[in-house]
Amino acid sequence: MWYTARETPKKKGGCAVAKHKLSQLPKMDRLLAREELAGCGLPYPLVRRAARQALEEARQGLLAGSRDRAPTEAEAAARTLALAQALSRPGLVRVINATGVPLHTNLGRSPLSPRAAQAVQEAAAGYCCLEYDLASGRRGSRTGRVEELLRTLTEAEGACVVNNNAAAVLLMLSVLTPGLGVAISRGELVEIGGAFRVPDIMARSGARLVEVGTTNKTRLSDYAAALDAGAAQALLKVHPSNFKVVGFTQAAELPQLGELARQKNVPLLCDLGSGALSTGRFPGEPTMEEAVHWADVVCFSGDKLLGGPQAGILLGRAAPMARLKSDPLVRALRPDKLTLAALEATLMDWRDGTLPPAAAMLGADGDALRQKAEELVARLDPLCPPGCVCQLAKSPGEAGGGSMPGISLPGWAAALTPAEELESFFRGWEIPVIGHIHKGRLLLDVRTLLPGDEDVIAAALSRWKGEGP
Numbered sequence: 001m002w003y004t005a006r007e008t009p010k011k012k013g014g015c016a017v018a019k020h021k022l023s024q025l026p027k028m029d030r031l032l033a034r035e036e037l038a039g040c041g042l043p044y045p046l047v048r049r050a051a052r053q054a055l056e057e058a059r060q061g062l063l064a065g066s067r068d069r070a071p072t073e074a075e076a077a078a079r080t081l082a083l084a085q086a087l088s089r090p091g092l093v094r095v096i097n098a099t100g101v102p103l104h105t106n107l108g109r110s111p112l113s114p115r116a117a118q119a120v121q122e123a124a125a126g127y128c129c130l131e132y133d134l135a136s137g138r139r140g141s142r143t144g145r146v147e148e149l150l151r152t153l154t155e156a157e158g159a160c161v162v163n164n165n166a167a168a169v170l171l172m173l174s175v176l177t178p179g180l181g182v183a184i185s186r187g188e189l190v191e192i193g194g195a196f197r198v199p200d201i202m203a204r205s206g207a208r209l210v211e212v213g214t215t216n217k218t219r220l221s222d223y224a225a226a227l228d229a230g231a232a233q234a235l236l237k238v239h240p241s242n243f244k245v246v247g248f249t250q251a252a253e254l255p256q257l258g259e260l261a262r263q264k265n266v267p268l269l270c271d272l273g274s275g276a277l278s279t280g281r282f283p284g285e286p287t288m289e290e291a292v293h294w295a296d297v298v299c300f301s302g303d304k305l306l307g308g309p310q311a312g313i314l315l316g317r318a319a320p321m322a323r324l325k326s327d328p329l330v331r332a333l334r335p336d337k338l339t340l341a342a343l344e345a346t347l348m349d350w351r352d353g354t355l356p357p358a359a360a361m362l363g364a365d366g367d368a369l370r371q372k373a374e375e376l377v378a379r380l381d382p383l384c385p386p387g388c389v390c391q392l393a394k395s396p397g398e399a400g401g402g403s404m405p406g407i408s409l410p411g412w413a414a415a416l417t418p419a420e421e422l423e424s425f426f427r428g429w430e431i432p433v434i435g436h437i438h439k440g441r442l443l444l445d446v447r448t449l450l451p452g453d454e455d456v457i458a459a460a461l462s463r464w465k466g467e468g469p
């Protein structure tokens with residue numbers, strides 16, 4: 001069978017007592033007909049689901065012996081109502097990122113700039129000229145505007161946008177190297193996260209993986225040997241975004257690989273991962289412009305160092321880009337209007353010299369962060385009830401999102417105790433505040449706070465041990 005049904009193991013020989021108690025569980029239809037549920041104002045399917053869950057809980061409790069009698073109808077109705085209310089709240093809610101990690105994958109990576117958020121709002125709530133050319137009144141190109149901006153910013157000959165960088169890697173390899181041997185350094189056979197591994201994606205694309213060099217050292221001559229032996233007909237460079245090999249290491253850099261690819265007349269592809277524009281703000285990150293100069297096709301994420309929406313961006317020379325763009329896979333991976341609206345606005349920010357929020361956070365000045373943290377401490381300290389302590393503290397930081405591995409982003413935080421109790425209190429607040437515990441204190445790192453976040457944090461703390469929100 002192509003799927004396995006989930007089986008609930010049945011307890012054999014359930015004792016007669018349990019059976020008797022089970023028969024006393026409230027009946028579904030009577031429960032749902034009760035006034036507190038029928039008149040509660042919540043959608044019927046939600047109440048029905050909650051009632052099923054409440055009865056199942058009670059049944060499991062009786063079977064396991066953790067409950068000694070069936071709930072009365074009134075008790076089951078009260079439990080149903082509580083569950084239905086919990087189910088009715090939205091699940092994807094705004095949180096405050098006080099972790100100090102600007103590209104926190106679990107918290108949605110890049111926050112959008114005001115311009116990008118506004119563009120999304122406008123595209124979302126109404127119609128837009130997604131595939132309509134206003135000059136001619138004819139059908140227009142869906143991704144033409146962002147591609148034009150990308151070409152302007154990077155001087156790439158061609159550009160293409162898909163849903164995320166994982167999709168971009170898949171597209172690049174599937175279209176450009178099926179059946180070819182692709183040489184890649186053993187040090188770059190990485191897992192990017194969520195079971196997305198470079199060797200697997202290469203296998204799926206139909207490319208043949210040709211490993212060269214070793215985990216810690218790969219020389220240009222290793223690539224050259226694979227090409228000369230006829231084992232490989234293309235080169236792939238993958239930016240090892242989320243880890244760093246330190247010590248006795250060597251890697252062939254893009255310029256060297258680019259020279260080699262030109263000499264041997266083979267394509268050089270590059271999964272850049274983060275995609276930093278050359279501003280000098282991101283130490284150690286290869287830039288898009290450099291990658292575009294040396295590689296035939298380069299791909300990277302829209303929501304890492306670029307600071308825009310989730311997207312996969314491909315840039316490169318005219319001929320391979322034209323092949324990519326005419327492939328049917330592009331249609332399957334195409335981004336929606338909200339992504340394109342956000343990406344266009346983000347690229348306009350970069351063009352106009354405005355840093356998107358994540359990029360500004362990553363490059364924030366240490367003294368300014370210290371001052372921001374001092375102000376937060378001064379604001380929180382008077383709100384601390386007895387037993388709670390709030391102090392200024394240094395905070396270890398990182399970029400997150402698989403960007404700038406091995407580069408620490410030391411910052412400043414308000415450090416609170418008791419750590420565990422406050423961590424779960426803040427996490428459970430109406431706008432959850434996510435910090436992290438470090439050496440027995442809850443650190444609220446100010447690097448990632450957005451305007452107004454301090455107000456929420458102060459309001460929350462002032463209610464700790466109080467009546468609650």
Ligand SMILES: *Cc1c(COP(=O)(O)O)cnc(C)c1O
Pocket residue numbers: 164165166167169192238239240241242271272273274300301302311312401402
């Ligand atoms: C992050 C990353 C990816 C995946 O990008 P998504 O946009 O998250 O799909 C692929 N390759 C590298 C090198 C990365 O760093």
